[in-house]
Amino acid sequence: MVSVANEEKFTPPADSVLWNKDFLIGAATAAYQIEGAVNEDGRIPSIWDTFSATPGKTLAGDTGEVACDHYHRWPDDVELLAALKVGAYRLSISWPRVMTQDGQPNQKGIEFYRELLTALRAKGLKTYVTLYHWDLPQHLEDKGGWVNRDTAYRFAEYADMISKQLAGLVDAWATLNEPWCSAMHGYGTGHHAPGKQDVVFATQAMHHLLLGHGLAVQHLRANDPQAQVGIVANVGRGTSTDSSAAGQRAAWLFELQHNNWILDPLLKKSYPSALWELWPGAEPTILAGDMDIIGAPLDFLGINYYFRTNVISDGKHGYTEVDLEGVERTQMGWEVYPEGLRHLLVGFHRDYPNLPPIYITENGMATDDKVVNGEVDDHQRISFLRRHLAAVDAAVKAGVDVRGYFIWSLMDNFEWAFGYERRFGMIHVDYATQKRTLKRSAKLVTQFLAERAAQ
DSSP states (O other): OOOOOGGGOOOOOTTOGGGSTTSEEEEEOOHHHHOOOTTSTTOOOBHHHHHHTSTTSSGGGOOSSSTTOHHHHHHHHHHHHHHTTOSEEEEEOOHHHHBOTTSOBOHHHHHHHHHHHHHHHHTTOEEEEEEESSOOBHHHHTTTGGGSTHHHHHHHHHHHHHHHHHTTSOSEEEEEEOHHIIIIIIIISOSSTTOOOOHHHHHHHHHHHHHHHHHHHHHHHHHOTTSEEEEEEEEEEEEOSOOSHHHHHHHHHHHIIIIIHHHHHHHHSSOOTTHHHHSTTOOOOOOTTHHHHHTOOOSEEEEEEEEEEEEEEOSSSSEEEOOOSSOOBOTTSOBOOHHHHHHHHHHHHHHOTTOOOEEEEEEOOOBOOOOBTTBOOOHHHHHHHHHHHHHHHHHHHTTOOEEEEEEEOSBOOOOGGGTTTSBOOSEEEETTTTEEEEOHHHHHHHHHHHHHHHO
16 A cells, blocks of 8 residues: 555545445446457457448447457456456446347357456455446447437347346446436437437437336346446536626537436426527427336436536527536546536436435546556546545435445446546556556545445
């Protein structure tokens, strides 16, 4: 253990909820970002294999073909995870790894997750498993992907199969990770796989993602009744430097499309009507009974939060993003704004009487970390985590039922369209050698958790 100067300690104040041993502190990853082994043991192509192999789609042409080689190195990674003293690990299952094109279980792929989950449980770690972290099988995209209603039914079949195979090894199932990104970046802006650019596609994809979620919930509850069942949404804080009514409406609209577009159907069984003012003519086709399926009760809601967006009115029915000057930013260019997390949590608690318990399932930041004399001093990340944990504590003190916090990410990994340049990990990965090096943030988190356990 390195010696730590007092001013650098990660330790929260004495009255913080973080000292409660029941408050879960974990680390998170996703399959395509760390596993590699894209052509091994029967895994079939995903939309991210296709997208990242398409020239110009990812920074430096990076792909997830090798990533962190976690598929082969998972026993060592589990040891690293356990040494951090975190209480839980959030991972995702690669749909293309566990299911064949004709919908049959791929036992070699399933066995990988069975062994991994068994090892995590043996270390005393709680297992938080996401079914869909963006890696749709390519053969389903070839038939329209999430714009095609059939994909929701295929997702439900996958959820049914894998929850039967892994029942008893999972503490909490999340159906989807960040449906906003899957729908908007995948089918609206084209920034993510499959790279489509049509808001009509995006809104229909969102409806089918949420329908797939609701159908999957039924199978998860039936097949693994001891496990918690939820979903993970990425949320964003929108503000405006324009105090006029138009400026404030612009900020409201930003949050409406980023947050309420997902949370209203889940918790109110309806889409916000103002979405169709923002996106005229983009209403999805909704069949009778869909909203009741989507709005099935949840055991928990996962919240991913990273930054604030500043907007002004576009003079019509929408908004334009305008970057603030002189604010702290991460390597991604995202503003560091912890207050946004507190604000959003308190607002959700106010606006949704049936809000389930919340876990912060992702929060973290990218920095251009380098190993110097065997050490990685990621002081900005340490400050980032400390301030965002303080924001969570403030939300809890305001009455919000937040039960845990997962740091994104366990290790540096494939950051989607940004490839390997942006480093989010508590553990540094040398991609040439696959050597893992604990960053200072990891050591401080471990030190705090050891102190907490000793109390």
